[in-house]
Amino acid sequence: MTTPYQAVLLSNGSAYFGRMEGLGTPFPVLRDVFYVQSTQDPQTKQVSNILVKRGKEWHAPDRMILNSNMIVLVEPVNPNSRVAQLISQAKNQ
Numbered sequence: 001m002t003t004p005y006q007a008v009l010l011s012n013g014s015a016y017f018g019r020m021e022g023l024g025t026p027f028p029v030l031r032d033v034f035y036v037q038s039t040q041d042p043q044t045k046q047v048s049n050i051l052v053k054r055g056k057e058w059h060a061p062d063r064m065i066l067n068s069n070m071i072v073l074v075e076p077v078n079p080n081s082r083v084a085q086l087i088s089q090a091k092n093q
Contacts, residue, residue, distance in 0.1 A: 005032075005087060011070045017051075017083055018064070023074060030064040036065035036086055051086040 006020045008030060018030040033054040040047050054061055077083050 001076050002075070003079060005084060006030075007075045007077055007079040007083070008066070009074075009085060011064070011072050016064065017077055019085065020072065020074060024068075026068050028066050028068060028071070031033045031062070033061075033064055034083075051083070051090060053065075053090055 001020060001023070004019065005017050008018070010016075010017045014035070016030060016033050018033040020025050020028055020030055022028040033053050035054065036049050037052045038047055039051050054064070077087075086092065
């Protein structure tokens with residue numbers, strides 16, 4: 001991949017954005033990982049999405065080691081895309 005970040009869709013429906021290492025190996029590694037978290041306003045029922053950086057969970061992961069059998073697809077994240085802009089904003093905070 002020639003872009004700094006990749007989108008990874010897993011067979012359980014989870015989607016992550018990060019820097020893929022070892023694509024094509026049995027256990028590729030995703031670093032600098034982000035995911036989308038959706039919340040719904042209970043009064044208006046409006047859904048909002050935010051991009052969350054992994055690492056703030058209780059176990060403070062610094063990477064994800066993936067089983068390649070669980071990867072459905074890997075796509076480049078265009079540096080001019082909204083996801084790339086949100087990642088850049090998150091890293092500058």
